[in-house]
Amino acid sequence: xxxxxxxxxxxxxxxxxxxxxxxxxxxxxxxxxxxxxxxxxxxxxxxxxxxxxxxxxxxxxxxxxxxxxxxxxxxxxxxxxxxxxxxxxxxxxxxxxxxxxxxxxxxxxxxxxxxxxxxxxxxxxxxxxxxxxxxxxxxxxxxxxxxxxxxxxxxxxxxxxxxxxxxxxxxxxxxxx
Numbered sequence: 001x002x003x004x005x006x007x008x009x010x011x012x013x014x015x016x017x018x019x020x021x022x023x024x025x026x027x028x029x030x031x032x033x034x035x036x037x038x039x040x041x042x043x044x045x046x047x048x049x050x051x052x053x054x055x056x057x058x059x060x061x062x063x064x065x066x067x068x069x070x071x072x073x074x075x076x077x078x079x080x081x082x083x084x085x086x087x088x089x090x091x092x093x094x095x096x097x098x099x100x101x102x103x104x105x106x107x108x109x110x111x112x113x114x115x116x117x118x119x120x121x122x123x124x125x126x127x128x129x130x131x132x133x134x135x136x137x138x139x140x141x142x143x144x145x146x147x148x149x150x151x152x153x154x155x156x157x158x159x160x161x162x163x164x165x166x167x168x169x170x171x172x173x174x175x176x177x
Contacts, residue, residue: 001027016040039116043086044073046104046122046166053145057138071163082119092134094141098123105169109161120166
């Protein structure tokens, strides 16, 4: 059931993403034109304090014109590991530098149309280094009780896929142990 790519070209791109046109052969032998997005991989951090609260950012996403709580996250640069990018983004966006990161969960949010991978890390200790240097990311940054997360998800106050995956994995890990 493997699909085979015969040709691929860029329809449009910039330094973050590339919209691609592919000549694909399906398992039954049919060849089709297929369009996909190649996007840099993303790293995020679930920073908790003693397992009771999580650090979240209240932000506006202009594309959907919605406000919601999100984890600190960003694109992984070519010279970075996922963990390095996650630590950098946490500090730039919140002013907190993680002491130690542990891989929490890995996902491919839209593997049928986009090749971006999402790497979510967990940190339980961090050092305050000062006000965030990235001033365009969030309206406010708050420590939110983990016990409040399920209700916030139900109310659609948390809708970002990488944030949902990271927080739900954190809650599952608490249940198991």
